[in-house]
Amino acid sequence: DAGEKVGVIAVLSDISELTELRDAVKAMKQIQYLNGQLQLRNKLLNETFGRFLSDEIVRQLLDTPDGLMLGGKKRTLTIMMSDLRGFTAMSEQMDPQSLISMLNHYLGAMTDVIQRYNGTIIEFIGDGILAIFGAPVASDHHAEDAVAAAVAMQMRMKDINEWNTERGFPVLEMGIGINTGEVIVGNIGSEKRTKYGVVGSHVNLCGRIESYTIGGQILISPQTRSLIACDLDVAQELEVFPKGVKGGLTISHITGIGKPYHRSCASDSQAEEM
DSSP: OHHHHHHHHHHHHHHHHHHHHHHHHHHHHHHHHHHHHHHHHHHHHHHHHTTTSOHHHHHHHHTOTTTTOBEEEEEEEEEEEEEETTHHHHHTTSOHHHHHHHHHHHHHHHHHHHHHTTEEEEEEETTEEEEEESOSSOOTTHHHHHHHHHHHHHHHHHHHHHHHHHTTOOOOOEEEEEEEEEEEEEEEEOSSSEEEEEESHHHHHHHHHHHTOOTTOEEEOHHHHHTOOSOEEEEEEEEEOOTTOSSOEEEEEEEEEOTTTOEEOSSGGGOOOO
């Protein structure tokens, strides 16, 4: 009888060990699955934002559980639009390889500057750039960052045009428009194709302000100017009547911004190498 009891105990011990082993295997598989999902999420996040945001902002987004969820939020931020003057006519006179080489060099340089001032590039529209400041990571000085970035972008044009001249490419001139206001910002699209975007009347107004610029100009809205505490170099003020705005709008031509940025594009002699 004693021998049978021992045998029964041994069998129960084996079953218990098998159960524990099975549970351990399930737990390991679950951990591997969750790790795979995390890696996939991080990969998608990098693909969605990585080329248009600074590394610091991407790292912050990786810590946000709903970083890739579809949908948007209302947020007050600063919008920037830039465009090259006469680019369409210029593109018709250049061979495709030279055109793309020139355009990529220009856009690469502008991306570096925008990211340096905490900007988020929403998209490239041909030779145009749409960027925002103050999202996806909130900022209390998005208007100042946007204007500082714009001044630095105009300063960078000197180096870009020196590079162009060395290769026989034409000289480029860029206009920049800036506006601040409440917009809807977030992930727009479908489960298969998602884009981080921004929509609202203040985006449209930014585009209209940019359309008033000539080469080398930075024009900002009164909403943007009212949020900037540091000194601004204002070359002139212009009264414009953009579509969708009741009455006139006084926009400012900015050539520099004071401390802590210390940037000026008033003349070539003042431009610093970025």
